[in-house]
Amino acid sequence: MKLDRFIRIVIALLILLVFIVAIGAMLFLTESALNVWDRLVDGPKVLLYGYVAVMVALLVTAIELVWRLVVRRKIPAAKRAVPDKLSQNDIKQRLREAEAAGVNVSEAQAELQELAARQRAGAIHLCFFGEVSTGKSSLIRALVPAADVTVDVVGGSTTDIQHYRWRNDLGHQILLTDVPGTGGHDAGFDEQALQEAQRAHVVLFVTDGDLARQESLAVEALLACGKPLVLVMNKSDRFDVEEQAALIQRLLEHLDSLGGTVERDRVVAVSAGGEVDVVERGADGSEDVVRRQRPADVGVLVVAINRLLEEALDSIDEQRDRAVFRLAADKLAEAEAEYRLQRSEQIIRNATRKAVLGALAAVSPGTDVLIQGYIGTAMTQELCKLYGAAPRDLDIEEFLNLSQSRVGRALPLSLAVAGNGLKAFPGIGTVAGGLVHAVAYGLIFDALGRSLVLTLSRHGEFVPDVAAKEFEEGISEHIEAGVRRVAKMALEQKTGGS
Template sequence: MKLISTIRPLLALFVIIVTVLLLMMMLNLTNYALELWQHLQSLPAVFTWLVGVTVGTLLITSIWVIWRILRPSAGTVREGAPEPLDEVSLRERVQQAEVSGVDIQEALHELEELGRRRVHGRIQITLFGEISSGKSSLIRALVPQAEAETSVTGGTTRELMHYHWVTAAGDELVLTDVPGLNETGGELDALAMEEAHRAHIVVFVCEGDLSRSEFNALNPLLALEKPLIVAINKLDRYSTEDQDAIRTRVRERLEQYPELQIVGITTRPAQTVVRQLPDGSEEEVLRTLPPLTGELEKALQRAIDGRQDLLESLRDNAIFGLVASKLDDAEAAHRRHTADELVRKYTRRAILGGLAAISPGTDILIQGYLGTSLVRELCAVYDVPARELEIEKVLDLSTRQIRKVLPLILAVAGNAFKAFPGVGTIAGGLMHAVAYGLIFDTLGTSVATILETRGELRPAPTSLLFREKLGEDLDTRIRSLARLALESSKDQKRQ
């Protein structure tokens, strides 16, 4: 508020100066224009025309140039294949990660799978959709000899199943059946999504209009930028008018994606017929009719007959993205593991330090060599610059938090030792050792969490998290630290 009140007069002064300058400029310009007009009057008419035409042309050209610059770029057609991600640098990254001890198995497996798929060279089509939308039935309709299971209960397909399909045009394709979306609470969605990355073409099977979750599931698929076909299934359940209405509705909802192909299919149409029995009575029988998948087959053929190199590079790019994200995950897990080890190492050291203290004071500080090097080492693990000033602030703020809870920690520690038979009277050093251990464990995990989530060392949030974590699960943590302190104390005595 103070700042605003001092700025106000300056702002007013600025407005006055700008107004005066603008006024002067306007008067000057008017004067200049009038002078020019008078000059032109004294010249032959052809000169006046010439100046008029030149000024007009200049104005129109500059307006046209400005419009070209500011015109929204939407609608520009993507020309040619997209720049493929750099496979060489991706493989280099995998190698470097392996040297640093990161588990590269999943990323490597993905690249090997890409190699295998490149060798057999078949177009891969992944079916995607909610449970029971009819994905397995579609496979059965397209490849009648395939043994795809179908069920009324939903959640039949729980793993990836590949089917070899030779189309009427003679193209060799691989159809992949994936688990339905939201199957067992979405547990298998990632499996389905990964397979969509590996495909050349994705067919999104839905029944009727798109539900909200289907609509949301389409977004990450569209982001893959590969040919996507939305197949509206089970159309046999609707009258012709309703079928048209459903198609129109789906088309309207997806109109911002003109590259999407929308088709209607019935993969396992059923019809109830009334049958006359010999005794004159009647019974209702469910009759399965031949599937209708022509529209989808045509759409697939269109996608296949397009540019093969484009299909390949889109598939490759999606897989490279998948490899990169698997590497990111593996690197994050590796960092977390290294950070955990570090925290354990420093907790042990802190316990030993506590045991070695000759007369433990009532004031526990975490400044000093041990605290500083724990934070510094954690920063190195997360590739974050470790500034001395920030480290000091983290330690200082956290120490302030300790003072409030230290009596409680010492009391719980004293109590915990009672659970160990034959420990006898507890020396203050042992209790302090446990408190030190708890503090270093909490500090380490808090710093690691902040570094991981924020990508930088932030003293205030770190100390807040430290306070929150310090009281968490106190009994259990102190009991295991007490055991560690006792073992360390015994080791010390033995030496």
């Protein structure tokens, strides 16, 4: 009790002292400031302004330094988004940069080469696009009777991209493109068809009824990349005039709800004819099934195409080019993502190997400062750089500190998983404690790297507490998933090193 009172008195005296010192300091500062000010005011004006300028500059510098130290830098989202209007130079520049960084740009490059070839040839590309069995190939056959297209009742009859030459009444050089139908069992065909549609000047979107959900999404995507589009309602022979009118009305309403950029005269009802099996009875009473061609009725489609080309001929080249630049940019982005994944794999593998080696070499593998050291810092820096994040050293330190505090809880699990994992390798016998520790440490590095890659690719930036939280949430899963890989690595090092 007495001691308590004593401490309180000491604290009270200290507070008093601090206040006296503070008052003294303030008086001293004020006096000298006023002194200086008086002399400056009396002195030449140049000195006064110069002095004020230096003071302001010092203050601004101090504020900036504090700001940099305390406030986190954010990468503006706009820097990562692909701009709406890519020019040929933009995309070429991006390709050069990516190639120099080691990204495989061949697919994106091939798009630009194909575009250049089409620009030289000068034909107008009309791409028939739609779900399987809506009659795309039949429509091409109706327009180009000599076309060697495959038509079948069984969906998925077209499996590659083919171009057929067609000259319309206005004398345009036109290539009709037949692509695989979408919505079949092979999703690769959907991708192939959509890309070809992006390369074309105009898309003839073929449907055989109202638009289903997937079809609406495809129309939306094509309109979004600025494709001029004719909506072709095929197989209209199956409906009477009133039903056809109702269907067209529904399609128009549907298009309106999708943004309404398709004009009314670009929705047409046609009949490609298609084939029909007819039973023919012979004079002797025998029955033969004969495949017959139904008469085609595609006049309105030809009119719609001609009108569109007349109206939009000046702009379709530019629109097509822009869509191809975007396609190339998308392919480049895919290649970049692939490259990052491969590089990050290498970076994580290297860091994990070093961690395992370090733990194996340590006299006492119990050193629990796992990830704050050089290996953790270097791995975090490299991964951030790979994903275009620019963290300050302080951020990395904060992230590693936060993660380290979470490692304690995961270590027992990591040790157990490491022990079990090692037993799975034949010929190991009893597993030495040092090896288990080394694998456990390696697993934690591996988990750290993998969760960081997920965080960076998900958010596109590095925020220490978010990254550390995601590391904690995913650590058990990553540890379980990495065990074979890391155990193998440790065994290789041990046998290779000894």
